[in-house]
Amino acid sequence: MDFAYTPEQEALRRDVRAFIEHNVTPAVLADDNIKVAAEDGEMRPTGRTGPLMKELYRRIGERGWLGIAYPKEYGGQGGDQLSQFIVEEEFMRAGVSIDLGGSGAPAILAAGTEEQKQYFIPRLINREVSFCLGFSEPHAGADLANLRCRAVPTADGYVINGQKIYTTAAHWATHIYLMARTDPSAPKHDGISIFLIPMDTPGITVRPLWTIQNSPGAPHGTTYGEARTNETFFDDLRVPKTALLGEENKGWGIGAAALNLDRVGAWRYLMSIRRDEDIVNWLKENRHGPEALANNAAIRDKVAELWTEAQVCRLMTMRSMSIVQRGGKFTYEGSAEKVWAPEHGVKTTEAITQMLGPYAQLLSTSPHAIEEGVFAHNVMGAFQSGVNHGSVQIMRDQIARRGLNLPSSRKSRKPQ
Numbered sequence: 001m002d003f004a005y006t007p008e009q010e011a012l013r014r015d016v017r018a019f020i021e022h023n024v025t026p027a028v029l030a031d032d033n034i035k036v037a038a039e040d041g042e043m044r045p046t047g048r049t050g051p052l053m054k055e056l057y058r059r060i061g062e063r064g065w066l067g068i069a070y071p072k073e074y075g076g077q078g079g080d081q082l083s084q085f086i087v088e089e090e091f092m093r094a095g096v097s098i099d100l101g102g103s104g105a106p107a108i109l110a111a112g113t114e115e116q117k118q119y120f121i122p123r124l125i126n127r128e129v130s131f132c133l134g135f136s137e138p139h140a141g142a143d144l145a146n147l148r149c150r151a152v153p154t155a156d157g158y159v160i161n162g163q164k165i166y167t168t169a170a171h172w173a174t175h176i177y178l179m180a181r182t183d184p185s186a187p188k189h190d191g192i193s194i195f196l197i198p199m200d201t202p203g204i205t206v207r208p209l210w211t212i213q214n215s216p217g218a219p220h221g222t223t224y225g226e227a228r229t230n231e232t233f234f235d236d237l238r239v240p241k242t243a244l245l246g247e248e249n250k251g252w253g254i255g256a257a258a259l260n261l262d263r264v265g266a267w268r269y270l271m272s273i274r275r276d277e278d279i280v281n282w283l284k285e286n287r288h289g290p291e292a293l294a295n296n297a298a299i300r301d302k303v304a305e306l307w308t309e310a311q312v313c314r315l316m317t318m319r320s321m322s323i324v325q326r327g328g329k330f331t332y333e334g335s336a337e338k339v340w341a342p343e344h345g346v347k348t349t350e351a352i353t354q355m356l357g358p359y360a361q362l363l364s365t366s367p368h369a370i371e372e373g374v375f376a377h378n379v380m381g382a383f384q385s386g387v388n389h390g391s392v393q394i395m396r397d398q399i400a401r402r403g404l405n406l407p408s409s410r411k412s413r414k415p416q
């Protein structure tokens with residue numbers, strides 16, 4: 001088995017790096033996720049990009065590096081998963097997000113009508129359209145199939161009433177990818193449908209839900225450093241039939257398959273292993289003097305151990321991508337990756353604060369914080385990764401059922 005990149009892939013990486021060196025300047029980066037003064041006077045990110053960033057995306061698109069693995073007829077390049085991974089990895093390291101992780105694009109491609117694919121996929125690729133994910137509710141988190149948000153069919157569409165929680169990005173996304181119950185008499189995993197709805201449709205109210213990173217704000221480069229997620233309310237929200245994704249009442253299957261696909265890619269991988277790179281770089285840059293941590297045997301041992309575990313994340317990511325490339329179906333593989341990688345990320349962030357000592361626990365506003373407090377903010381952020389996008393406990397249950405063929409622990413669930 002050969003895990004090395006081909007000469008063409010290495011050349012692509014060099015090309016991307018050269019492009020980044022010339023085009024991704026601090027001014028361009030500052031033009032992303034622009035901050036505005038909120039009600040309390042603090043500057044808060046809006047998720048919007050300015051003209052410099054938009055111009056950068058245009059140039060990246062010109063090079064054929066947006067949506068590489070997506071079909072040409074929908075604005076992609078018809079290329080392979082690994083090339084897409086390489087390009088996304090390089091841009092992410094430079095602080096520019098060009099990936100479609102969590103975008104809903106795989107679900108639309110798999111289950112959308114031709115019209116939906118033609119409309120959404122090219123716009124998602126060039127970032128004209130962005131989705132927030134409306135799955136979780138106050139009574140339906142890990143047990144998502146308990147969701148109560150109700151979509152009642154009418155002659156020309158649906159009327160939706162209910163509430164979502166933790167709708168990250170709902171305050172700036174153009175659309176919501178909404179899961180709602182269309183048949184309350186069906187078993188709870190059935191009777192659920194997915195809708196693609198513009199956020200400016202009357203009947204949607206978004207309220208902020210501030211996170212642990214709210215104050216003081218997390219520095220650039222923090223994993224899960226978002227200050228805000230949201231509660232989203234739907235009051236007699238009227239949507240046309242064309243907003244439905246896939247068949248009515250078949251949303252559970254579409255959502256589950258798409259979530260697996262959304263977990264594959266450079267963003268998920270880097271989110272879990274960036275901390276390993278950060279600490280190695282920090283040790284290399286601070287290696288002078290007899291007391292330098294880089295010379296400490298226990299620290300070298302720990303860093304080597306973490307690095308080895310990070311390579312397992314890489315192999316799991318590569319396996320997931322190869323499944324997608326072959327058009328195969330995930331059974332337990334995506335779940336296994338979603339357990340190993342976030343738990344590794346949590347372990348690394350904790351180990352780093354132990355290695356660097358008490359100063360690494362100071363947050364961004366402290367003048368004594370190391371690297372503007374990024375290590376401390378990473379500790380607070382890392383725990384979220386074990387809960388969101390499918391918690392590690394639920395993922396373990398999926399591995400037990402689908403990977404090991406153990407019986408389902410849920411009595412109401414049909415055997416799979």
Ligand SMILES: Cc1cc2nc3c(=O)[nH]c(=O)nc-3n(C[C@H](O)[C@H](O)[C@H](O)COP(=O)(O)OP(=O)(O)OC[C@H]3O[C@@H](n4cnc5c(N)ncnc54)[C@H](O)[C@@H]3O)c2cc1C
Binds near residue numbers: 134136166168387393
């Ligand atoms: C920062 C952040 C961003 C998020 N963004 C979004 C978003 O954009 N869109 C969206 O829809 N949701 C989002 N979520 C919600 C996320 O998907 C839920 O938090 C998650 O599904 C868990 O639900 P819960 O918080 O209600 O916890 P609960 O469901 O109450 O679970 C609490 C804990 O108990 C465990 N648990 C629950 N049931 C079982 C069981 N049967 N067996 C074993 N363990 C169990 C869970 O694994 C978890 O660790 C976000 C969450 C966070 C923290």
